[in-house]
C-alpha cells in the first residue's frame with residue numbers, strides 16, 4: 001500500500017482498494033508498505049506496518065542506536081526540514097478539518113535552534129525487567145531468558161519494562177556519563193533495581209535537569225532508605241561528574257512513581273538550578289514545571305509577546321500560567337499581570353520567580369481557571385486588555401471559552417500544544433473573534449508534537 005500523507009498524532013495515511021483510509025504508524029509519505037489491519041471501522045481502519053517494501057525517497061538513516069525500540073524521537077528517519085513541513089501541514093489540516101474558521105496566511109513554522117540535546121529534563125527508570133525486542137523473542141524461541149535489569153526509558157505502553165539506554169541524544173553531557181556511571185556502579189555493587197510488580201528494589205528513578213548556562217541538577221529516587229550505600233554512591237558520582245551543581249534524592253515507597261507528594265532531600269548544592277530566558281531568571285527544583293526546551297521556550301515566549309503587542313498600559317491575564325514564565329516574560333509591557341494556575345506549588349514558584357526578577361505588578365492565583373475567572377474576579381482585578389491562554393493538551397473548558405466570549409478582551413493570544421483542541425476552541429471563539437496571526441513553533445524535534453500560537457482580535 002502506498003503511504004500518501006501524514007495525519008494527526010504522527011500517523012500516516014494509506015488507502016485500502018475500496019478507498020477506505022488506513023492509519024499506519026512509523027511510516028513516511030512516499031513509502032510503500034505491507035500492512036496488517038488491526039482495527040476496521042465504518043469510515044477508517046488502523047494498520048500495523050509489517051514490511052517496508054519500498055522506502056520513501058525522503059527517508060534518511062536515523063542517528064540513534066536506540067531508534068525503533070525506545071519510544072522517543074520517532075521521526076528521526078525524516079530530514080528536519082521535512083519534519084517542519086509536515087508539522088506546519090498538520091496545523092493547517094486541523095484548522096481546516098476541525099476549526100472551519102477563516103484563517104490568515106500562516107506564518108512560517110519556527111524551527112528549533114537545537115535539533116539534538118535540546119531537552120532540559122530527562123527521567124530514566126531502573127527496572128528489574130529489561131525490555132526484549134520481537135527479534136530477541138523470536139530468536140530465543142521457547143528458551144527462558146535469565147532475569148536482566150535495565151536503566152533507561154520505559155518501553156512504549158509497558159509500565160514494568162525498560163529499554164536500556166547507552167547514549168541519548170536529547171540532553172547534553174554529563175547526562176550520558178551520569179546515567180552510565182550509575183548503571184555500572186549499581187551492577188558492580190549488586191544494588192537491586194525496582195520490580196514494578198513485586199514492589200521491591202533499591203534503585204528506582206533518575207531525573208537529570210540542565211540549564212543553558214551549564215548548571216546540572218540530579219535527583220535519584222530510591223525504593224528504600226540506606227544512608228551508607230547512598231552516601232558511598234553519591235561520593236563516587238560527584239567525583240566522576242563534578243559538573244553536578246545540585247544532587248538531591250527522594251525515598252519513594254509508594255506504588256506510583258510520582259515524586260510530587262514526597263520530600264526532596266538536598267545532598268549537595270542549593271537544591272535548585274537557575275535558568276535564564278532573556279534577562280529573566282527562573283529557579284528550577286526537581287518538582288518545578290518548566291518548558292522542556294529552554295532555547296525554544298524563549299522563541300515561543302517572544303512570539304507570544306510579539307502577538308500580544310503590549311504597550312505598557314494593559315492589564316494582562318496569563319491563564320494556565322504554570323510557574324508564571326509567560327507572564328513574567330511579557331511583564332515589562334504590561335501595567336498589571338494576573339496569572340492563574342491549578343497547581344498550588346507552581347503558583348508559589350511563580351511568586352518567587354516574579355519577586356526574584358523584581359516584578360512587583362504581577363499577582364498569581366491558584367485554582368481552576370474556569371472557576372476563578374468569574375465576572376467578580378475580572379471586576380476586582382480589572383477588565384482584561386490582553387489574555388494569554390496556554391492550556392494543556394485537552395484545550396480550554398467550554399465554560400472558560402464562554403466566559404472569555406462574555407469578557408470580550410480586545411486581544412487573546414492562544415498558545416497550544418495540541419492544534420486539534422485549539423481548532424475546536426477557535427471555532428467557538430469565532431462568534432466574537434477573528435484570527436489575525438498564526439505561527440507554529442517546534443519545541444520537540446524528531447517527534448510529531450507541535451506548538452501553535454494564534455492571535456485573536458475582537459471583531
Ligand SMILES: C[S@@+](CC[C@H](N)C(=O)[O-])C[C@H]1O[C@@H](n2cnc3c(N)ncnc32)[C@H](O)[C@@H]1O
Nearest residue numbers: 291320321322341342343367368369390391392
Ligand atoms: C501547557 S502548560 C503551560 C504552562 C506555562 N504557561 C508555561 O509556559 O510554562 C498548562 C498548565 O495548565 C495547568 N492547568 C491544567 N488544567 C488547569 C485548570 N483547569 N486550571 C488552571 N490551570 C490548569 C497545568 O498545571 C499546566 O501548568
